[in-house]
């Protein structure tokens with residue numbers, strides 16, 4: 121008969137000897153100690169006990185198999201409890217083959233619950249063993265669904281510091297579950313006994329308060345069982361890792377909440393997610409997100425991925441917004457552009473209504489290459505000579521006739537100061553004549569002119585001027601132009617180049633023919649039968665006639681009586697004068713005319729449109745309001761405070777200027793020249809306002825608000841403006857020569873440039889005697905080192921602390937005023953506005969020297 125020692129059995133079932141002895145004791149088989157031997161019958165009981173445990177169902181939703189209990193330290197293992205040891209069963213299973221190999225008689229698994237052990241312990245059976253006898257061994261705890269709810273329930277982790285004993289059996293109720301955070305791990309870090317985990321139940325006497333083991337466990341299980349059938353299986357938890365329990369507990373919460381949730385759970389309302397949205401030209405990120413039913417952060421994230429860094433309140437343009445929307449699977453529809461109340465919608469002309477019109481030509485080129493001379497030559501040969509009796513009027517543009525066809529020349533000879541005007545000229549121009557002096561060749565402004573024409577997509581005809589000059593070298597000019605993309609026709613290129621002499625009036629005819637040829641090729645057309653549309657070439661305030669604007673009509677026909685608007689000026693065409701000084705009743709496309717009747721002086725480059733009177737007035741008012749706002753915003757940017765602070769901080773300073781002049785051309789010249797002074801970084805010229813006409817009170821008030829000076833060119837301030845300027849201390853400068861104005865401003869800027877100073881200490885003196893005289897205090901001092909001069913700045917230092925800094929009132933030796941006292945000499949000093957000088961004070965003399973910039 122086989123004998124088995126207790127400790128051997130314990131080892132075999134991977135448990136303690138005490139567990140084995142307890143099992144045997146319950147079966148009336150006493151064993152003294154772990155060395156005691158037991159017989160085969162006892163071995164079978166132990167076998168059955170542990171085999172039955174294997175068969176006990178395990179919840180189906182239990183997490184994946186926990187770590188083998190064998191891996192845990194002995195101390196962490198559960199105390200022996202009858203029929204409740206889960207740990208060994210796993211090992212037992214693992215060991216089954218070996219036992220079978222040994223030929224052990226194991227009870228048939230399905231029937232093992234009917235064994236003696238079960239029958240002898242009805243209480244145990246009530247805990248669940250009887251309820252699960254029929255379950256076949258699955259070999260997988262997870263396939264045992266019924267146990268899930270019950271085993272987990274008593275194991276719910278307690279709140280930190282809590283004990284199971286204090287808890288009612290319902291401690292794992294949904295309310296508790298909801299109130300507790302799902303994981304209390306960190307709080308328990310110092311003592312796992314706070315877990316209501318069965319693993320910790322048997323760690324020590326004190327910890328057993330918290331556990332469900334032994335009677336407590338059974339009682340607890342029993343209570344649970346009364347409510348729920350499988351509560352006894354709480355013991356399974358003993359071998360579950362913390363995580364598994366917590367996870368299980370969490371999974372149970374939902375289920376129980378579903379049954380008895382006292383608090384209604386608000387379903388999360390998902391914002392609607394439209395499939396299609398409409399977008400304007402731009403949209404704020406926040407709005408875009410809400411339109412798509414998304415979180416702004418999602419949109420920002422997508423934008424960031426596109427490399428667009430924006431905040432929630434920033435705008436993105438239509439294209440960017442469309443990209444983002446597409447990314448979210450939302451289709452985008454473009455909203456029609458919002459109507460700008462300051463804009464007048466342009467009329468689209470029907471192709472069939474277009475007829476040939478004269479080309480508009482601009483003459484461009486470097487300084488002194490002969491633009492004016494060429495224009496004069498053309499005018500003289502074509503206007504004054506051919507149009508007998510016609511007196512050429514200088515209105516900024518004129519028409520010539522060649523081969524019975526008209527050509528319009530814009531009379532805007534170039535100079536650096538006219539760059540802005542010239543750029544505008546290129547926009548109204550059909551053909552650009554580039555004047556290049558045959559002797560001088562291509563110069564910087566020649567290249568600039570080429571670029572202007574190219575950017576305006578205006579074809580260029582080159583006039584190689586001054587061909588009469590001895591140094592004329594047209595081939596060199598052609599070569600230089602070739603380097604800039606203008607290859608002459610005779611060299612295989614497509615640029616027409618005509619050698620001319622403005623002086624000798626040679627080549628003019630050929631040049632005009634070439635212009636007509638190009639106009640033909642370009643098919644320059646316009647619809648004359650519609651409301652007039654043109655550009656302001658020049659505008660001025662005429663003493664007798666009021667505002668006079670030279671208009672180049674581009675489309676439609678302008679007639680006397682037409683209601684017109686140009687920029688902020690509106691009115692009715694009262695009279696029109698052509699370039700020959702003749703009064704005309706209508707002006708067709710490509711006709712330059714002087715227009716009288718506007719209420720205000722428009723700006724060069726403004727678009728003139730003929731509209732009904734009501735619209736003209738309304739739009740003009742809106743434009744005036746818009747301009748005022750813009751001017752206000754501009755002037756607000758540079759307040760006195762800001763300027764002062766910027767100077768102090770050494771930041772960029774703004775020299776604000778208001779320009780008033782007699783004609784628009786002068787304004788443009790002044791503005792451009794002044795802005796060209798903005799080469800350095802220290803002072804920036806800013807034109808806050810520019811207008812035609814006398815300097816008025818409102819100009820002074822604007823200058824006052826924006827800390828600006830006023831430059832008047834060929835204009836004078838009126839009486840009110842003078843008074844206002846006096847009271848507001850506004851500097852008004854009046855000029856008759858543009859360059860004088862520019863020179864003055866340049867000088868003022870240099871004066872304004874903040875010079876950098878550094879302190880240079882000259883000497884140190886010691887105050888040895890203080891003498892009070894009726895009006896001042898004289899400090900009898902000795903020059904310790906260096907020197908002191910009458911113009912030195914001084915600082916009085918007492919015990920290392922500067923008590924005063926200022927200037928010298930008097931510097932004397934004996935009774936004579938002196939300019940300078942050197943080291944080793946005595947002198948008498950009185951300090952300006954400072955009488956508190958004391959014996960022993962040190963006087964430091966220093967000067968501030970400007971740091972020369974390289």
Ligand SMILES: Nc1nc2c(ncn2[C@@H]2O[C@H](COP(=O)(O)OP(=O)(O)OP(=O)(O)O)[C@@H](O)[C@H]2O)c(=O)[nH]1
Nearest residue numbers: 487488489490491492493533534535586621622623
């Ligand atoms: N020999 C000669 N001299 C010319 C010819 N055309 C112009 N000049 C002279 O060149 C100088 C400049 O001529 P302008 O017509 O004033 O030149 P511009 O390009 O209009 O000059 P800005 O208006 O200052 O840009 C004047 O002294 C002209 O007399 C020419 O065909 N032959």
